[in-house]
Amino acid sequence: xxxxxxxxxxxxxxxxxxxxxxxxxxxxxxxxxxxxxxxxxxxxxxxxxxxxxxxxxxxxxxxxxxxxxxxxxxxxxxxxxxxxxxxxxxxxxxxxxxxxxxxxxxxxxxxxxxxxxxxxxxxxxxxxxxxxxxxxxxxxxxxxxxxxxxxxxxxxxxxxxxxxxxxxxxxxxxxxxxxxxxxxxxxxxxxxxxxxxxxxxxxxxxxxxxxxxxxxxxxxxxxxxxxxxxxxxxxxxxxxxxxxxxxxxxxxxxxxxxxxxxxxxxxxxxxxxxxxxxxxx
Amino acid sequence: xxxxxxxxxxxxxxxxxxxxxxxxxxxxxxxxxxxxxxxxxxxxxxxxxxxxxxxxxxxxxxxxxxxxxxxxxxxxxxxxxxxxxxxxxxxxxxxxxxxxxxxxxxxxxxxxxxxxxxxxxxxxxxxxxxxxxxxxxxxxxxxxxxxxxxxxxxxxxxxxxxxxxxxxxxxxxxxxxxxxxxxxxxxxxxxxxxxxxxxxxxxxxxxxxxxxxxxxxxxxxxxxxxxxxxxxxxxxxxxxxxxxxxxxxxxxxxxxxxxxxxxxxxxxxxxxxxxxxxxxxxxxxxxxxxxxxxxxxxxxxxxxxxxxxxxxxxxxxxxxxxxxxxxxxxxx
Numbered sequence: 336x337x338x339x340x341x342x343x344x345x346x347x348x349x350x351x352x353x354x355x356x357x358x359x360x361x362x363x364x365x366x367x368x369x370x371x372x373x374x375x376x377x378x379x380x381x382x383x384x385x386x387x388x389x390x391x392x393x394x395x396x397x398x399x400x401x402x403x404x405x406x407x408x409x410x411x412x413x414x415x416x417x418x419x420x421x422x423x424x425x426x427x428x429x430x431x432x433x434x435x436x437x438x439x440x441x442x443x444x445x446x447x448x449x450x451x452x453x454x455x456x457x458x459x460x461x462x463x464x465x466x467x468x469x470x471x472x473x474x475x476x477x478x479x480x481x482x483x484x485x486x487x488x489x490x491x492x493x494x495x496x497x498x499x500x501x502x503x504x505x506x507x508x509x510x511x512x513x514x515x516x517x518x519x520x521x522x523x524x525x526x527x528x529x530x531x532x533x534x535x536x537x538x539x540x541x542x543x544x545x546x547x548x549x550x551x552x553x554x555x556x557x558x559x560x561x562x563x564x565x566x567x568x569x570x571x572x573x574x575x576x577x578x579x580x581x582x583x584x585x586x587x588x589x590x591x592x593x594x595x596x597x598x599x600x601x602x603x604x605x606x607x608x609x610x611x612x613x614x615x616x
Numbered sequence: 617x618x619x620x621x622x623x624x625x626x627x628x629x630x631x632x633x634x635x636x637x638x639x640x641x642x643x644x645x646x647x648x649x650x651x652x653x654x655x656x657x658x659x660x661x662x663x664x665x666x667x668x669x670x671x672x673x674x675x676x677x678x679x680x681x682x683x684x685x686x687x688x689x690x691x692x693x694x695x696x697x698x699x700x701x702x703x704x705x706x707x708x709x710x711x712x713x714x715x716x717x718x719x720x721x722x723x724x725x726x727x728x729x730x731x732x733x734x735x736x737x738x739x740x741x742x743x744x745x746x747x748x749x750x751x752x753x754x755x756x757x758x759x760x761x762x763x764x765x766x767x768x769x770x771x772x773x774x775x776x777x778x779x780x781x782x783x784x785x786x787x788x789x790x791x792x793x794x795x796x797x798x799x800x801x802x803x804x805x806x807x808x809x810x811x812x813x814x815x816x817x818x819x820x821x822x823x824x825x826x827x828x829x830x831x832x833x834x835x836x837x838x839x840x841x842x843x844x845x846x847x848x849x850x851x852x853x854x855x856x857x858x859x860x861x862x863x864x865x866x867x868x869x870x871x872x873x874x875x876x877x878x879x880x881x882x883x884x885x886x887x888x889x890x891x892x893x894x895x896x897x898x899x900x901x902x903x904x905x906x907x908x909x910x911x912x913x914x915x916x917x918x919x920x921x922x923x924x925x926x927x928x929x930x931x932x933x934x935x936x937x938x939x940x941x942x943x944x945x946x947x948x
Contacts, residue, residue, distance in 0.1 A: 510712070510715075511784075526723070526725055
């Protein structure tokens with residue numbers, strides 16, 4: 336709650352929060368908000384590439400589909416992909432970071448060196464390679480993104496665990512005989528949660544951007560699904576006449592990524608221990 | 617009174633071993649080097665000395681968080697040492713430790729009631745009602761309102777944090793409580809209240825205290841017996857009256873002289889000069905000789921034996937007999 340109050344005091348972070356909340360609302364109610372919900376998959380060749388008008392505020396695409404509806408319908412996919420990727424990265428990275436941070440020795444060394452190896456893998460190239468090996472599609476892209484994003488969580492949690500391991504309250508818990516699993520899960524993890532949350536928020540924006548890029552390169556979402564990156568890609572052949580075709584999906588990507596990044600920065604400020612200390616006294 | 621907790625020739629080595637796969641072996645440091653103690657049931661035993669003299673390492677070893685290199689620890693006359701930390705801690709569960717900074721010893725994200733509850737849970741109290749009743753009773757015993765249990769650590773004052781820190785440990789029904797600088801950082805009125813509380817609790821729960829401090833005025837008020845530590849060794853041990861009225865070791869005398877006197881009179885003992893030497897370079901012979909005004913050639917060669925001055929009063933100094941004539945006057 337204090338973190339929320341801190342963010343609301345920061346106008347830039349509040350703007351980010353509003354963008355993210357708006358995207359969540361749009362994603363949840365997409366089928367009811369979109370003026371032509373069937374346009375996700377149906378084409379109307381007679382009304383192709385119409386400029387923005389009262390009937391089609393964002394214009395129509397090369398198959399005559401309403402771009403506004405497709406941008407709205409695409410929000411749900413963009414957020415689902417980002418949530419799934421960040422969730423998978425947390426599920427791998429957090430346990431690795433906790434384990435490596437808690438104990439010293441060969442296990443910690445091995446875990447962190449493996450983390451470093453994964454950090455060195457270029458995200459796009461892995462995604463393209465996986466797309467060649469498996470069927471290109473949004474599932475493959477998500478696997479590639481999760482495989483390259485978990486090391487960031489492992490590093491963050493590793494650093495937090497190393498810091499907290501020396502904290503007096505952890506020492507006191509060991510002193511009264513608490514089991515290490517209890518200390519790690521009930522005490523170290525909650526204290527590391529702000530750092531994980533900040534990393535996750537920024538990771539959401541990053542994943543949306545990369546997923547759109549993969550869609551653009553043709554190894555992400557496949558037509559005819561309403562993917563923002565894919566829409567920008569399809570618009571290339573119709574430029575510069577149909578300027579509205581890539582502009583609106585592109586704006587959606589820009590605003591959502593911006594929202595997550597601003598919110599992440601605000602959260603980082605709110606979670607800063609030097610600022611947090613002032614809440615009590 | 618019978619001995620409840622004892623140490624025989626305890627040596628604790630810190631550090632040492634290899635760093636990394638190809639790292640060089642680093643030399644271990646003997647933070648506690650041949651300490652023997654005998655703490656009687658029901659007494660308050662003070663351990664004093666400058667910071668870095670090994671007080672806290674000694675405490676952590678008695679507790680079982682740090683493994684001794686050699687020597688024995690006795691609990692109720694039975695050997696309770698020789699095992700690695702988690703097991704050693706279980707062997708000596710009757711000994712508990714209250715941290716120097718009890719505020720930092722509480723998880724900032726947990727309400728203090730939940731922290732206390734957790735301690736009981738770890739110690740196998742299954743029944744939630746019983747845990748709640750014991751917590752309420754203990755909060756009352758340390759003079760806090762039961763409503764405090766829903767507060768977070770940062771919402772408590774320094775004195776309240778200390779009371780919570782004590783309550784949390786006493787809930788586990790220890791017999792020996794190691795208090796590490798229990799009055800550090802408190803203003804005088806709060807300090808007096810905490811000391812009074814400690815005395816009340818000792819009577820009420822039949823506790824034995826090991827009181828670690830560098831504040832001599834506090835030690836004098838609460839301790840029955842005192843051991844003075846210097847660089848990992850006990851240099852003087854005796855009852856509080858003996859040590860304060862007739863200190864024999866030059867280090868004890870210098871410490872007493874360095875304590876501020878309210879009447880502002882000058883001290884007769886030579887003041888302490890310089891910092892204590894590093895544990896990595898322990899002086900040969902008597903460890904105190906480089907800073908000692910009475911040091912002679914012999915002191916730099918032979919470690920002094922521990923001599924008995926009077927019943928229960930022991931000192932490790934070659935020249936303690938010469939300090940008899942100039943007893944340090946300490947204000948009552």
